Amino acid sequence: MIELQQLSKxxxxxxxxxxxxxxxxxxxxxxxxxxxxxxxxxxxRMIVGLDRPTxxxxxxNGRPYVGAPAPLAEVGALxxxxxxxxxxxxxNHLLALGATVGIGARRVDEVLASVGLTEVAxxxxxxxxxxxxxxxxxxxALLADPGVLILDEPVNGLDLDGIQWIRTLxxxxxxxxxxxxxxxxxxxxxxLVADHLLIIGQGRILADTSMASFIEQSGGTGVxxxxxxxxxxxxxxxxxxxxxxxxxxxxxxxxxxxAAHAIGDIAAGHGLTLHELAPVAASLESAxxxxxxxxxEYSGGAxxxxxxxxxxxxxAA
Amino acid sequence: MxxxxxxxxxxxxxxxxxxxxxxxxxxxxxxxxxxWIKLRTLRSTWIGMGAVVLVLVGFGAISAAVSxxxxxxxxxxxxxxxxxxxxxxxxxxxxxxxxxxxxxxxxAGAREYGSRxxxxxxxxxxxxxxxxxxxxxxxxxxxxxxxLIGVLGAYGVGMGILSAGDGATVGLTDDGxxxxxxxxxxxxxxxxxxxLGLGMLLRSAASSIGALVAGVLLLPALAAxxxxxxxxxxxxxxxxxxASAFTTVEGAGDSVLAAGAGAFVLAAWVAATLxxxxxxxxRRDA
Numbered sequence: 001m002i003e004l005q006q007l008s009k010x011x012x013x014x015x016x017x018x019x020x021x022x023x024x025x026x027x028x029x030x031x032x033x034x035x036x037x038x039x040x041x042x043x044x045r046m047i048v049g050l051d052r053p054t055x056x057x058x059x060x061n062g063r064p065y066v067g068a069p070a071p072l073a074e075v076g077a078l079x080x081x082x083x084x085x086x087x088x089x090x091x092n093h094l095l096a097l098g099a100t101v102g103i104g105a106r107r108v109d110e111v112l113a114s115v116g117l118t119e120v121a122x123x124x125x126x127x128x129x130x131x132x133x134x135x136x137x138x139x140x141a142l143l144a145d146p147g148v149l150i151l152d153e154p155v156n157g158l159d160l161d162g163i164q165w166i167r168t169l170x171x172x173x174x175x176x177x178x179x180x181x182x183x184x185x186x187x188x189x190x191x192l193v194a195d196h197l198l199i200i201g202q203g204r205i206l207a208d209t210s211m212a213s214f215i216e217q218s219g220g221t222g223v224x225x226x227x228x229x230x231x232x233x234x235x236x237x238x239x240x241x242x243x244x245x246x247x248x249x250x251x252x253x254x255x256x257x258x259a260a261h262a263i264g265d266i267a268a269g270h271g272l273t274l275h276e277l278a279p280v281a282a283s284l285e286s287a288x289x290x291x292x293x294x295x296x297e298y299s300g301g302a303x304x305x306x307x308x309x310x311x312x313x314x315x316a317a
Numbered sequence: 318m319x320x321x322x323x324x325x326x327x328x329x330x331x332x333x334x335x336x337x338x339x340x341x342x343x344x345x346x347x348x349x350x351x352x353w354i355k356l357r358t359l360r361s362t363w364i365g366m367g368a369v370v371l372v373l374v375g376f377g378a379i380s381a382a383v384s385x386x387x388x389x390x391x392x393x394x395x396x397x398x399x400x401x402x403x404x405x406x407x408x409x410x411x412x413x414x415x416x417x418x419x420x421x422x423x424x425a426g427a428r429e430y431g432s433r434x435x436x437x438x439x440x441x442x443x444x445x446x447x448x449x450x451x452x453x454x455x456x457x458x459x460x461x462x463x464x465l466i467g468v469l470g471a472y473g474v475g476m477g478i479l480s481a482g483d484g485a486t487v488g489l490t491d492d493g494x495x496x497x498x499x500x501x502x503x504x505x506x507x508x509x510x511x512x513l514g515l516g517m518l519l520r521s522a523a524s525s526i527g528a529l530v531a532g533v534l535l536l537p538a539l540a541a542x543x544x545x546x547x548x549x550x551x552x553x554x555x556x557x558x559x560a561s562a563f564t565t566v567e568g569a570g571d572s573v574l575a576a577g578a579g580a581f582v583l584a585a586w587v588a589a590t591l592x593x594x595x596x597x598x599x600r601r602d603a
Contacts, residue, residue: 049443050436050603066443073340077440083433085359092358099351100441102341140437144340 001026001179002047002148006056009042009203016042018203019056024181026147029174031194031211032183035292039203040183041079044150047181048077060148070101076141077150081133081157086126090117090136093125094143101144108143115139116165130157138166148179155184167193187285191215197284201292215287224255224263227276234272238263252276348442348451356425356455365421366463369414369505373467376410377475385482403487404497405565407475411501412534414467415508415557418460419533422509423525425456426516426594439603446595449517453510453591460509464502472498496576500563503580507587508533511556514590518597533557559583 002024009017017039024030034040045051047058049065057064060075068074084093094108112121115135120128125136134157141149151170155163170193174180181198184190197214199207207214228234231251238255239245247253255263260279267274341347356362384406429435442448476486489495511533515525537557540548552558553574562579574582 045436045603048440050439052602068443069342070340071343071443072441075440079440080433080436083436085355085428085432085434087361088355088358092354096351096354096358097437097441099354100343100347102339102347 001061002150002181003059003062004043004047004056005059007043007046007053007058008055009039009046009051010054015203017046017053017200020200020203020205022198022205022208024179024198025196026179027174027177028195029170029180029182029193030196030198031190032181032198032200033187033190033288034200034206038200040200041152043200044077044079044152044181044183047150048075048079050079070144072097072101072103072144073146075148075150076143076146077152078134078137078141078154079150079152081130081137081154084125084133084136087124089122090125090128090139091121093136094139097140098143103144111139111143114142131159131162134158135162138169146178148181149173150181152183153185154182155186155189163189187283187288191284199288199291206291211284215282215284217287222256222282223280224258224260225252225276225278225280226255226263226274227252228267228272228274230272233270234267237266237270237272343442343444345447345450348447349454351441352448352451352455353458356459361424362421362459365417366459369417369421369460369463370467370470372413372417373408373410373464374470374474376413377407377471378478380406380409381475381478381484382482385479385484403476403479403485404472404494406479406484407471408468408498408501408564410467410471411505411564414464414505416530416534418464418505418509419512419529420526422456422460422512423516423529424512424522425452426513426518427520427522427525428516430517430520431522436603439598445598449514449591449595449598452517453513456509456513457506461502461506464505465499467505468498468501493576497564500560500576500580504560504564504583507560507583508556510587511590514587514594517594518590554582556583556586559586 004020004022004024006019006021007017008015008019016037020039020043032040032044042051043058046053047060047065048071060068065071065075088096091108091112094111095105098104098108109118109121112118115138117132117135117139120132125133128136134154138151138154141151149170154166158166167189170180170182174195182190182194191211194211196210197207198205199214209217226234226238229251231247231253235245235247235253238258240258243255243257245253245255260277264274264277267277429438438448439445442451472489478484479486487494489498508529512525512529515528516522519525519528533556537552537555540552540555544552553562559574559579559582562574562582563576573579
């Protein structure tokens with residue numbers, strides 16, 4: 001569990017993190033999203049005591065990370081995959097880090113195997129590709145079996161196999177009851193792996209909610225694809241307040257603002273044939289873009305233009 | 318260089334989160350062990366220490382050979398291999414060794430700031446003062462033996478050449494000789510630690526090497542030449558002057574501290590530099 005309490009960081013005139021409050025809970029993957037420069041990395045660095053908060057605090061399992069008796073067993077962090085001494089081998093890198101909490105060669109070799117680096121364990125870390133560097137960073141994070149994992153863009157540079165591997169791994173880690181905080185720019189990937197979302201923009205929390213409710217609140221009901229030989233007759237029946245229809249080909253159109261079951265009921269009520277009635281889930285990407293777009297407007301002072309979902313979230317935050 | 322990873326290795330073979338080792342508290346001793354692993358797993362550490370020994374013994378041997386006339390220096394006189402008693406002849410490589418370890422120390426201190434590994438190090442050892450202490454202990458554990466081998470080797474080889482060439486020699490049991498030889502190893506180690514402290518303080522190899530060369534090598538020579546004699550009592554507290562109080566048998570000129578005081582002053586320089594590094598690493602964001 002990670003608790004952020006009025007956590008703030010100021011760099012000169014710029015408030016990088018502005019009094020954020022949040023509790024990142026165990027047993028689920030929390031996706032940490034926000035535009036570049038929103039304060040994600042700074043927040044992560046403050047959690048593990050690398051950057052000092054200007055005000056407020058970050059607690060890991062109820063105490064500041066600096067007070068942890070065995071820090072690496074408390075939080076495993078991957079913050080900078082390329083932040084290793086280039087001339088040292090991957091294995092020696094892990095041996096050195098592990099030594100701080102009494103971890104020896106056996107565990108190091110085990111973790112190297114689990115991230116798929118056994119064959120290159122004796123190569124210098126500087127020779128690694130970005131993907132291999134990420135695997136080494138993940139190995140370092142897992143080394144001391146921590147209950148909390150903080151991973152900043154771990155998917156960067158991984159190939160398809162690697163992405164699938166980390167997806168499974170993160171889900172397993174959360175299922176084991178660990179706290180997993182993950183940042184990524186890959187929205188589709190985040191949608192697959194995260195259960196909960198913490199979204200920040202300009203140092204403030206824009207959303208702290210479950211994945212499902214975020215997409216629902218932000219993106220509305222999503223889109224329903226309808227195909228019917230009697231499309232011309234059906235379309236006027238569906239039209240109404242808050243419903244938009246778009247059609248790219250004859251006999252097929254997309255409905256926004258009306259649920260699939262409602263469309264099916266209307267068609268049945270009028271004896272119209274449907275060939276296709278397919279709800280397309282709203283994506284995290286579209287929901288996220290909508291939210292961060294609003295946050296840009298908010299920065300311009302147009303507070304009354306805030307999306308209703310954002311108002312809810314602001315109240316929650 | 319991209320290395321392909323065999324596909325079968327990509328799937329987790331053992332579950333990464335199952336630990337088979339016990340986790341222990343993070344202590345200063347374990348921080349020291351971690352820094353020791355870091356230092357010994359870099360080839361440059363051993364190349365550097367080899368160079369320190371080579372410089373001390375090699376320059377000592379050449380200097381001894383030159384002084385007995387078995388080797389003639391190009392312009393007969395001048396240069397580093399000139400004058401002084403038998404001990405300063407055989408320890409002619411000391412200045413070079415000091416420069417070398419100072420640079421190595423500065424690079425050791427600045428390395429993790431260059432590679433950005435310092436973040437991982439601080440996350441593993443968040444009580445940051447321990448990082449400085451651990452790096453200092455690990456570095457001293459490498460440099461001191463190398464310096465001892467170097468100065469004793471230079472003494473042995475150099476005195477051998479001197480006596481073979483019928484030059485004057487001194488024995489280790491002679492007054493002040495052993496102290497001077499061991500003192501030189503201590504001086505070399507101290508400057509390595511000053512370099513380490515500067516590297517951690519300035520977080521850049523280039524600027525810390527610059528500061529070290531300026532402070533330890535250039536400043537004493539410049540100040541002695543440019544400042545009036547009334548400043549001599551101040552200049553004797555510079556690291557190199559303080560060291561000369563216990564590394565030379567013969568008096569090294571006016572206004573030199575007593576041997577014990579010199580050692581104390583040099584130790585104070587080390588403590589001050591490392592102390593500043595502790596303050597800096599503790600107060601700054603990583």
